[in-house]
Amino acid sequence: MYIIFHSVAQSAPPFALDSQTVIQAVAGLISVAVLAAALAFLLYKPVRNMLHKRTEKIHSQLTLAEQEMARAMELRQKYEQKLGNVDREREDILTEARKQAAESGKRLIGEAKTEAEAIKDRAAKSIEMEWERANVEMRSTIIEVSSVMAEKLVTVSVADDTHDKLFDEAISDLEAMKWRD
């Protein structure tokens, strides 16, 4: 097989049914097939792949955005519901606080009453003790004063033997009184 190129100075009709038409058709077909292969490799497939990848990416981003949107809507609904319940929750909290305050008040009043009773008891006991102590002191003082007066009187009017007798009686009485107390 050999390939030779040579110049030919002639022309051919645009339409003919001969062997050269078939040869020309085959040559044209090969040329277009080469072009198709080149365009597929260099242009069509790379651009198409790029577009496909971008479409996929956009689709995935859209899906993600939709999911995020759904989640956001759910959160919004939840918060709106919570906001709607705020009044009721506030009332509950206030009622609870009032209840606790009343209980605390009652407890404090009770404690104060108990404390006051204890203080009152202690004061009464103290008063009683003071009263008893004052009685004893007063009695002693009266006795002392009486003794002094009696001594003065006896010294003036009673003989010595009578004096001694009375003194002894007085002493005996005082001792008896002391023992009684």
Place this chain on the structure above:
Amino acid sequence: MDISIGIHGAINIGRVTVYITDTLVSTWILMGVLIAFAIVVRIKIRKFNEVPTGFQNVVEALVELFDNYLRNTVGNRLMFLGNWFFTLFVFILLSNIGGVIPGFRPPTADWSMTIALAVVTFALIQIIGVKFQGMQYIRGLFRPMFLFFPINLIGELARPVSISFRLFGNMLAGLIIMSLIYSVAPIFARFVIPAALHAYFDIFSGVLQAYIFVTLSMSFVADAAKLEDT
């Protein structure tokens, strides 16, 4: 007026002589332009952004619009044929529009090129028919009875031949009319009247014929696959 195809040389491959015609030269020029564009895209695609602008916008719009057009015509199951139809569309479109360039002979104004493209469509119809319908497709050629096989076969062959002649005829007609205009128009009028006719025959008709050829090819192939889920 000369509408014949110029031959610039010949290559002998064994006993076969391949003429280097205007059509082949135009085809190679288009190939060069398209491959150069594709190389630029391939280099720049690494720097493409998430939000397209300028050149990236053009490239993405080109591929995306064609993809949507293909999907709407043949459905998702035949999207693997996208590259062939994309090449077919771009090649025919540029061939037809190239007619506005002086001295450029549209490859589609040569029947050998349009029948070559139509033969691929014919082959695709048969391959896809067998792939998606199996023996049912082969049996369809013998319906309603065995004697109808020649008629069905002619019907099958007529489809690529008809689309090839439609494209070739339109482009050749435009070429002939433009040649006539150039040959009869006075020199001072050669820049005004032909411009409007070029806009019609090369751009309007060119885009329309490219669209028709590719859409018909897609429809035939989709029909062979009996796709109803498009």
